[in-house]
Amino acid sequence: MQAVLSMIVNHAGMGMKRLGVLLALLVLAAVATAAPFADVKVQKINDRVYALLGPTDSPNKQNGGYMNNNLVIIGNEGVVLVDAGSHKTVAEHIGQAIKTVTSKPVTHVVVTHHHADHHLGLVAFPGVRVISSDSCAKRIEENGRGMVSWMSRRTGLNLGDTIPVVPQTRIPSKSRQAMEIEGVRLELIATETAHSTGDMMVWLPEDGVLASGDILVHTINPNFMDGNLKKWIGVVDDLLKLPLRVVMPGHGPLMQPRDVTEFRTLIGDFYRVVEEVYKSGGAESDVRKRLDLTRWQSLGRYDDMMGGNINKVWLQVEADNF
């Protein structure tokens, strides 16, 4: 090693001190790209369906962007994966966890929506077929690079190796498509705008398992900022008609049907309170006084979400009542 180093030094005409600085920078760069992700919590749902559950904070420097859930559906020759994680190394981390449950390769990825934490990891699965709603694919096509910059700012990581991948198979919004992939029957439910424009859920009718994307989140505050809460409530009412056994939300632990009903009540109450304040001539600042804040404070990401959520729903109630 010493010999190699001095060879480089002699060759480059570089002093030992400068080389030391260079090596220190290289080490720093290595640390900056290899984020110490939390362990993937692997939860078996049945012999062919596994949930990989991640932490639930928004992407930040501490979690390095690993804060996702992924569903692993093991088919005949390969795996259908739901969502791909926040960037390339997060996806590699998820890929290692997949190897603990099957030796089959990932052949398909279904992306639930266009938010960066759900698809930027696609680059780590070269050659797979990627399926999303039409408008999700369009948004990735138009602003994939911007999403990488956003994730890079949030995590403080250099994400130069995270190249956005545009889904090849596009499902029209507000449609429900039954298909068989890798011998597994599944339904892709592309809803109207709920959590985001272009939301899509994956329903496994034979397993009673729903991967909801961020239309459902558990133990944390949902993010209303990019969606439409009134329509969202309708979408949750519809999904409650499915014979659900287990739901994997976009973030948070697995849900039972009663947890989904509770979530429906929670977001329903939010809209109702904002509308009541609006209709009684109150101001946006009155909403906090009327909401059951202790209930929302008991859920994660409260400080991140509540201000923006109230503002968003206030504007929507205004528009809905115009």
Ligand SMILES: [Zn+2]
């Ligand atoms: Zn998300």
